[in-house]
Amino acid sequence: MITLNINKKNYNVDVDQDTPLLWVLRDTLGLVGTKYGCGVAQCGACTIHLNGEAVRSCVTKVSRAAGQKVVTIEGLAEKGDHPLQKAWLELDVSQCGYCQAGQVMSAAVLLKENKAPTDADIDAAMAGNICRCGTYLRIRDAIHRAADIQRKGTEKT
Amino acid sequence: MVILALLVSIVAGAISGPARKASHARIAGDEETELLKDSARSVAAFKEVYKVLMHPRCMNCHPAGDVPLQNDDSHLHAMLPRRGNGGHGVYAMKCANCHQPTNTPGLRTPPGNPKWALPPADMKMVFQNKNPRELALQIMDYKSNGHKNKAQLIEHARDTLVKWGWDPGEGRSLPPLNYQEFVAAWDTWINTGGYAPAR
Numbered sequence: 372m373i374t375l376n377i378n379k380k381n382y383n384v385d386v387d388q389d390t391p392l393l394w395v396l397r398d399t400l401g402l403v404g405t406k407y408g409c410g411v412a413q414c415g416a417c418t419i420h421l422n423g424e425a426v427r428s429c430v431t432k433v434s435r436a437a438g439q440k441v442v443t444i445e446g447l448a449e450k451g452d453h454p455l456q457k458a459w460l461e462l463d464v465s466q467c468g469y470c471q472a473g474q475v476m477s478a479a480v481l482l483k484e485n486k487a488p489t490d491a492d493i494d495a496a497m498a499g500n501i502c503r504c505g506t507y508l509r510i511r512d513a514i515h516r517a518a519d520i521q522r523k524g525t526e527k528t
Numbered sequence: 529m530v531i532l533a534l535l536v537s538i539v540a541g542a543i544s545g546p547a548r549k550a551s552h553a554r555i556a557g558d559e560e561t562e563l564l565k566d567s568a569r570s571v572a573a574f575k576e577v578y579k580v581l582m583h584p585r586c587m588n589c590h591p592a593g594d595v596p597l598q599n600d601d602s603h604l605h606a607m608l609p610r611r612g613n614g615g616h617g618v619y620a621m622k623c624a625n626c627h628q629p630t631n632t633p634g635l636r637t638p639p640g641n642p643k644w645a646l647p648p649a650d651m652k653m654v655f656q657n658k659n660p661r662e663l664a665l666q667i668m669d670y671k672s673n674g675h676k677n678k679a680q681l682i683e684h685a686r687d688t689l690v691k692w693g694w695d696p697g698e699g700r701s702l703p704p705l706n707y708q709e710f711v712a713a714w715d716t717w718i719n720t721g722g723y724a725p726a727r
Contacts, residue, residue: 411637412626413606425620430632477620484619496619499607499626 373437377402378446388434392426393417395433396443404444404472408501415500418473419443425480444472447479454524455479458517466504474500478514487518565721573717574725578660580710583703585693589646590655596646597656600701615646631697639697643689647674664717664724678718685714 375382377400384399396402396419405428408416412427419428420442421435447453455475458464465471474497481488481496488496493511502510580586588597594611595604612618617625628640647653651674655663666672667681676684684690694707703710717723 411632411634418620418625424622424625426625430626430628430638432628435628481619492619495608495610496621498609499621 373433375433375436375441376439377441378443384433386433388432388437390433391429392419392431392433392436392441393428396428402443402445406469406472408470408473413501414470414473415477416470416473418476418500420476420480423480423483425477442476444476447475453479454517454520455482455513457520458513462509462513462516464506464509464513466502466506470500470502470504474502474510478510478517481514482518482521486522488514565723567721567723570717570720570723571725573713573720574664574723575660576705576713577710577717578663580693580703580705580713581655581663583693583701585696585700585703586690587655590653591646592654592656594646594649602656611646611649611652613649615648631695633698635699637697639692639700641689641692643687645689651675659727660725661727664722668718668722668724678722681718682715685711 372383372385373388375384375395377396382400384395386395386399393405393407396405397407405419406416407429408414410429412430415427417427417429418425420426420440421431422439448456453475455478459471459475477497477500478493481493485492485496490511493514497507497510497514581590584597584600584602588599588602591597593604595608596611597603598605607621609621609623610618612622617623623644623646626638627644628638629642630640632638632640651672653666653672653674658666670677673681691707693703696702705713
């Protein structure tokens with residue numbers, strides 16, 4: 372039995388410790404917002420946060436996450452109102468949408484570490500997330516917009 | 529005439545740098561263990577060491593630029609991950625996001641080690657494009673080898689990330705010496721004086 376803390380909730384899962392975390396999230400726990408893309412850490416669709424880092428869950432053994440803090444797209448913001456989610460809707464970023472959960476999770480790490488990223492910062496941060504629809508330019512715009520939203524939110528408080 | 533000869537000598541020295549023969553850069557801790565220095569044996573050992581250090585399993589994470597290299601042709605790593613200040617990547621592109629503590633099973637999957645990283649930005653320890661002399665001098669220079677004294681250099685050959693080179697996961701070639709041969713050559717090179725080849 373492995374104990375996982377996912378989106379601030381504890382789960383006990385009876386799986387082999389070498390099972391990829393992505394399988395546990397989707398098949399065992401039903402958290403299907405995180406997507407399977409390539410299975411070999413090449414596309415970024417399965418990106419989640421492990422202790423605040425944008426980890427590829429398809430190659431991460433569940434044992435690595437035991438006792439650590441995991442956040443998936445479902446837990447990024449309790450009401451689905453993270454600045455990135457707001458910006459994504461505002462700019463209508465998604466096309467097919469399959470990669471977008473991973474894109475948002477990667478962008479969230481960028482915005483946490485860099486409140487005002489440049490285009491170059493965004494390109495460096497997002498280079499591991501592939502979008503087969505080619506929404507890269509809208510993603511970049513949305514990250515800039517989310518940085519604005521985040522900044523204004525901070526100014527108000 | 530004597531002055532002219534002296535000038536020629538000085539100019540030649542300025543152009544060619546230190547005498548173009550096996551040279552020895554003293555390293556911290558060296559004075560404590562005055563072993564038999566043997567420049568010929570030391571240089572011969574380093575030539576074996578050099579073959580390993582320039583192999584893709586070692587060199588790919590000691591690139592001249594800020595993007596790691598990949599595969600046996602040492603092309604730029606897919607997705608162009610960046611070194612970052614600490615050598616662990618940047619933002620959502622940190623090494624450990626994909627590279628696990630162990631190799632991921634299967635072909636073309638991320639290799640892994642608990643210490644997976646590039647050298648840090650302020651101490652890049654570049655191997656790529658270095659000739660044997662340049663690389664030997666770099667490794668024996670405390671200011672450019674990650675601040676390692678002699679004992680730490682000897683120990684470095686036993687480091688888990690160095691050992692990974694001989695357990696690189698499926699589909700990756702191995703360095704031209706086996707691990708025991710490499711360690712023997714490394715120790716011999718350093719213990720006989722850490723001499724750099726003439727070129």
